[in-house]
Amino acid sequence: MKNLKLTAVCAVLAGSVVFTSCIGSFALTNKVLDWNKQLTNNNFVNELIFIGLHIVPIYEVSILADVLVINSIEFWSGDNPVAAGTVKEVKGDNGKYLVKTTEDGYSITKEGEENPVELKFDEKTQSWNVISNGESYEIMKLNGNGTVDLNMQNGSFMNVNLDAQGVMAARHAIMGNTFFAAR
Numbered sequence: 001m002k003n004l005k006l007t008a009v010c011a012v013l014a015g016s017v018v019f020t021s022c023i024g025s026f027a028l029t030n031k032v033l034d035w036n037k038q039l040t041n042n043n044f045v046n047e048l049i050f051i052g053l054h055i056v057p058i059y060e061v062s063i064l065a066d067v068l069v070i071n072s073i074e075f076w077s078g079d080n081p082v083a084a085g086t087v088k089e090v091k092g093d094n095g096k097y098l099v100k101t102t103e104d105g106y107s108i109t110k111e112g113e114e115n116p117v118e119l120k121f122d123e124k125t126q127s128w129n130v131i132s133n134g135e136s137y138e139i140m141k142l143n144g145n146g147t148v149d150l151n152m153q154n155g156s157f158m159n160v161n162l163d164a165q166g167v168m169a170a171r172h173a174i175m176g177n178t179f180f181a182a183r
Contacts, residue, residue, distance in 0.1 A: 024071025029062040031101075039121075044162035048148050049128065051170055052139045055153070056130055058106070058119065065090040065099070150174075 036049050053059050069091055090097045096111040105120035105128075118131040127141040141149045149157045150170055158173055160166040 024066060024074050026063070026066045026071065027074075028066050028070055028099075029059065032058060032062050042162055044164070044167055045142060045148065047167045048140060048150060048160060048162075048170060051167075051174055052128060052150070055174060056119065056139060061090075061108075064092075 032053065036046055036053065039049060040046060050059075069089075090099055094110070098109045098111070100107045100109075102118070102120070104123070105118060107116045107118045109116040115133050120129050120131060121127070122129060125141065126143075128139040130137045130139060138151050140151060143149060143159075146162050147166070148160045148162065150160050150173075152158055152173065158170060160170045
């Protein structure tokens with residue numbers, strides 16, 4: 001019996017070496033995460049931005065772009081187009097999208113359309129906004145008193161303290177009982 005266990009362990013270890021694959025570096029998703037981490041030195045603000053970027057499915061889109069397009073390009077060419085700083089073209093079910101990193105956020109344009117969807121940080125008002133067809137939707141506003149006004153899906157605002165309890169309350173209000181790890 002001991003010999004069988006040893007054989008099984010050896011087979012699994014040999015298989016792990018033989019059947020390894022390249023899953024890619026997820027450069028776009030890591031850039032979004034790194035960008036979020038560098039915004040402030042306050043972990044609670046970064047966590048609220050992280051939650052906001054899940055509401056406006058930025059993380060979900062970046063992961064999908066990495067999985068379907070960018071990591072495949074990296075695998076076959078050996079170069080990651082995001083890591084190299086080249087133009088990021090993402091192919092989705094509805095066509096191609098051009099994702100540009102701007103000075104104050106991101107701009108996403110669907111091929112054949114003129115109006116991009118933008119995610120921008122307004123330094124003057126200290127707020128994150130989604131802009132589409134000339135209309136702006138505020139996701140959250142950073143207050144100077146250690147709180148953030150988080151715009152909920154129903155249009156109401158939730159004032160969140162920048163501490164662990166405030167972040168948990170925001171998570172619960174936005175995602176219900178579903179939780180995601182930020183790191």
